[in-house]
Structure formats: C-alpha cells, structure tokens
Amino acid sequence: MYESYNDLKRSLDCVDFGDLVALPTHLLETRPEIARAVAADIGHILVDEYQDVNRASVGLLQQLSPGGRNLWCVGDVRQSIYRFRGASSFNLSRFETQDFKGGSRDQLDVNYRSVGEIVDSYQAFAAGMQIEGATPVALKSNRGTSGNPVEFRSVDGDTEREIDALADGILEMRNAGHAFRDQALLCSGNDRLAKIGAGLEARGIPVLYLGSLFERPEVKDLLAWISLLIDRRAMALAREFATPGLTIPLGDLGRFNEALNNDTARPLDWIKHPPAGLSEPAAAAVAAYSSLLAGFDGNSPPWDTLAQLLLDRSRVAAQIAGAGNMQARAKGIALWQLINFVRAQPAGRSGAIPALLERIRRLVRLSDDRDLRHIPQAAGAIDAMRLMTMHASKGLEFRVVHIPGMAKGTLPRNAAAPACPPPDGMIEGSDLDGESFAEREHMQEQQCLFYVALSRARDRLLVYAPGRTKKSERQPSPFVARLGFGLSRLYVTPSSFNLPPDNPSIAMIYRGQPLFRQSELALYERCARRFFYTHILKLGGRRTTTAYEDMHEIVRQAVRELIATGTIAAEAAGPDEIVERLWSASPLAALPAAPAYRRLAGELVRHFVAMNDGKPIVPAHRLSFTLAGATIEIEIDYAQTDAAGELRELRQVQTGHRRTTAMEGAAVMATLLAVNDQAPGCGAEILFLSDAARERLSLKDGPLDTRRRKLEANIAAILSGQFPTKTSPRSCPKCPAFFMCGTVPGGTFEKNFA
C-alpha cells in the first residue's frame, strides 16, 4: 500500500508532510556538493521546541549544519507532547553526546513568565514526572509572589454545572481586572472544547471559538435552505428558522408530507403547488420561500447562492450587522467562515449544491472541520475568551488560564492498546517490548500535556473538576494532588444562569391505538429526535449509505428470498443464484472494488445457509403485545417448527457484526417480552451473519424487568412529546436530518394511528 501511495504521489507531482523532510534529506545525503553549497550559505541555525523533532528532522539538521556548526537548539523534555506523531525526547538526550558531538548544554533557572505561586505549582508537578532524560530543574520566578494561590475548584453536578462554575470563574477574573481576551480555557480534546464553548456563549461570555461550525444554528439555517433546492421531500421545512416568516407551523407539516411522500415530487414543487388546506402563516411562508429561493436549483453555484441568500434575499446579514452584541458578532463570524469555506471549494459544473452538502458531511465525519472552529486572525482584537486545546496552547501565554474537567480518567487518559505497536527491539535505546514502550510513552506524554497547560499561565491559574454527579462521587485526576502545598481547594456552588431548556417537549395529539415497531423503538433509543423526524413526522430520507452498506442490503434481500422458498439447506442450488441475480442488477456491480464486495455478499449468505440445518421453517410473521397503552410489533424473520408443526425457534437476522452492547438495549429485548407473552416455551435467537454468530435472547427476571420498565418509559416519553436530540460527531453527519435538525416549529402535531 505504501508503495502504491508513493507511486501515486509521484505521478501527480505531489508531496506530503513527510516528504517535506524526507526529500531534502535524501537530496543532501546523496548529493554532497549540494549539501556543501547549502550549508555554506547558512550562517546560523536556531531550532525551537527541539523535544518535538523526530529522527528524520535530526538527519536533515545534520546535513544543514555539519558537526553542529553555529547550531543553537532550545527544548524542554517536559513539554514533549507530540510523541504520538514520532517526536522523541531521545533526540534531546543525545544532542551533545552523539548527534552533534562537542556541543554544550545549559539550563534556564529563571522563569520570566509566571508569578511565584504558579511556578511553584508546576515545579511541584514536574518533580514527580518520570521523564527520560529530564534533568532536575529549580526554576525561580523573577516576578515574586502575587498573593493569589493556584486554585482547584470542585463542582457538584453535571457538565452544565461545571460550565456555570467556569463562567463564574471567568467573570470573577474579569472583575479582578483581567479582560476576557487575556483569559484562556484549555481542554485536552476538541469535542469537550466545543461543548464548553457553546455553553459559555449561551451564558453571555464572549468566546473566540465557534465550536463545530456546521452545528451552529445560523449556519444550519442557511444549509437547510439550500438543502430545499435538492430535497424533493423538503425535510428542512420541519425546522424553526431564525428569520421571521419562514417557519412552517408544526400543525401544517403533515400536509406537506402527504403531498410530497411519493417518488414523482421534484424539489420545490411545493412552492408552485402548495398542499391544500394550509394555515395562513404556512401559506405566507410558502410565498416567502418562493421569493427567497426563486431561480436557484441544485446546479446553482453555492457561493453566489449563499451570498445572495444572506445579503439580498433575506435580512440575515443586515440584522447581524445591526445587532452589535457579542452573540450576533459570533454569528456573523461563523457565517463569514462558512462563506469563505464554500468559496474555497473546487468549482463543480453541475450538482454543485449536493456536492457541497455531501462534502460537509464527510468533513464532519472525519473531524476535518477543526480549522474552521477557530476565529480568523482578523477578528483577534475582539475582547473574548481564548479557547483551545492544550496542544494548540504550546508556546503561548495568558494572564489567566482555566483548566476544566480534571476528573479521574480524562487526564491522564488511559492508554489504549496501540493497533500497531512497534516491534520488540525496534526502538533504539529502549529495552522495553513494543507495547510497554508505547504505554510508557503515552503516560509520559499525558504528564507533559498537563505541564504545558499549567505553564501557560502568567498571573492566575484555575483548575476545575466535577465532584458529586447525579449518583456518584467523581474522583479528581491524580495530577491535581501533585500541584504542591500552595494549592487552594474550593468546593464551589456555581450561580444559576437560567438557560432555556435544551429540548422542550413537543405538543402532540395522538389518535387511535399507538403502534410502534421494534426497529422504531430501537431508533428512539439511539436518537429520540431522529425517531421523531422519521416515524412521527414521516419525513423521508434515507441515511447516506456507503457501498458497503448497499452490499448489506443485497444480503438482506437474498435472505428474505431464501426464507420465502421455505427451506434453507446447504445442498440447495438456490443461494448462489439469488445473490448473483440481485448482484448483477445492482449498481454495485460496476464499482472498481466490485469483486471484493461480491465475495463478501456471497460469504454472508453462505453463513446464513450454514447456520440453518435444513429443518422446516415457516416464513416471516409478526408478534405483537401491549405495553404502556401502545402496541409493540415484532418482526420475526422466520421460525423453525417441530415435527408436529409447533413453533420452536424464532429467528431474527442481522447482516452485520455483533456489537458488544447488542443485547443491552430495551428494544432488542422486546422480542423476548413478546415471546414470553405470545409463544411461551419458544426459543428466540438473533443471527449475526458477519460473525456467523448467533445470540440467544435470554435474561433473568430482574434485568428483563428493567428492560420492560425502560420500554414503558420510552413509550410514555413518546406519547408525551419528548424527543431530545442526541448529538454525536460520529453518527449525526450520516443522519438524513443532519442539516435541518434543531428547534422544532411551534404548534401541535396530530399523529393518527389507524
């Protein structure tokens, strides 16, 4: 693979980051005359952050500065936080002994950045670090003591309460004379940073961090609008828009869905032919969309379209410009980022809008939207908090530093076993086996990371951790206890910021006997809001599928057909023919990787056949039972019968792998509840074709009862209109509702069960 990758790079005349070091090093090593000429041309070399170089960089440096002539390096092994990408403090330890013989080493003993209390604190932490090649240091602050100890604040409650406490701390520091722009908040991960950033913004604290750009309401408003240009089911109409006059009341959505729930509707048809019987506001909104979207379609150039929507067709930009408060400014900056992102996309000839939306989904799935989260340089003068990862903070300094979330298990994070540990004996200068080496490196790196974060602070340093959560006491990170004797521990009760509830319940009227299928209840467990869009509002939309998922769909069809034949036996000629017929009719057959997918599909179907023993079966049928006033319907894929024709084994088929949590949900166990109720004595199993594994549904009375109660609670929640979103950067970008998910329009929705 690496060879193919390299060939591809060469044929495209491209280089990657590794090549930027490897190619010049190779050139200078193989062409001494060039090396001499280049070295002669360079007077002095200064390398900063030497602990973060890798072996390849040292090789390049040796070529540029033979024998270390006029070379000056600065580094601190305690700040070695890029080991995961090949940097090694090993280079620092062998600097003057091997790599640049005859060099000399000196050490700083005065710290010019932080006040005495802070220096003492991270010195105390550093004293306990077991870092290879670290020489003991005794830094002294030249600023003297400030009278303000390093603080550790413990907060009872959930993350929201911790954000309350952070907001308190930030405002307190501001009252003590530190502007927002002089305060930084450091987290180890981006997801947490985004959550805290959004929380602070909601509490009125100005923040120079946008969080996930494509999750922001003002950005989603725009993306939802352009999604209407290509979505014949007009899913985005089920969103409450900030722009007045463009929201369809909840009570009217059913009419749109009836009108558009067919294969012949084309995008924007509903503007020319609105559904009959709309309320007045809904009809007015349709008219408003008519002028908002006139002349655009899926082939419109995205940048022009968005710019016109923002500036000419709506008052979005004007209102943001006029509002002048910090929230409006953040919105303006977010839209600015969006517009610039869109402008930088490759120009497509046709289908530019769907291409853009697809690209955004992919970007978010790969977390490749991170650079869009930071405010552009031009906005840097705004008086707002700096939010960044600890990694990004290296080399920077701030008057005040807040470090939230220092609970056990977050920092240090436990080392995950590396997927590909270095082979034993490969690491020069280490006698550990590959796995132990990786683990030790990880634990050292975690300490370095905390050390970096601590040492960013000039005047004030505040560390936060959750205390009691709903049920249990959370222990602080073991790092906290190493912060020295001067640490002041406070148990704070944060002020209340009176935020509106995140997921208010939705006004629903149900008519008839509620009926839910097992798959629907399973979806409710994964994301209640997705369930609402899909099964209550009946907004169309399949997930965006991959070729791999399409292959699984073929397997499902083949399994259904096999079951319909009434016998599933290895000697029957049927299975292969069925797969072959479905396969050749599918667009998958035209893909470059088709043979691999075809092989896999055949294998999964063979697993299915092999997991049956030719006993007579009866095809698919349904079981249903009543719970909490609703009917629950279970789809049994097939059943085996005994000689007397009695049902013996009920089977459900899943084509994928068995997950470790596959049996934990309440919805899976609805099958067992139904069997106990309708077919007592019958066994029930789920087949997982990818593993050729079967799982028997069985649970002791106690746990089964908690599943039953959980199901009852979910049904009650559905009936009372509770459909909270469960956002996740992993699953949301695949969801059909990704661009419109957000606040639901006001009004009441009538749901009719036959």
Added chain:
DNA sequence: TTTGGTGACTTTTTT
C-alpha cells in the same frame, strides 16, 4: 468479599 447489573461520562492530540 465478590459479582453482575446499571447509569453516567468521555470517545485525543496535528504540521
């Protein structure tokens, strides 16, 4: 004292 069940919480870092 051990164990199994449960709910809450976090899912790296990036030139």
Added chain:
DNA sequence: AGTCACCAAA
C-alpha cells in the same frame, strides 16, 4: 466502547 462508581445479590 470502555471506565468509573454505586448498589444489591450471591
């Protein structure tokens, strides 16, 4: 998906 903390049963 894995860890942590708690609780109740074994």
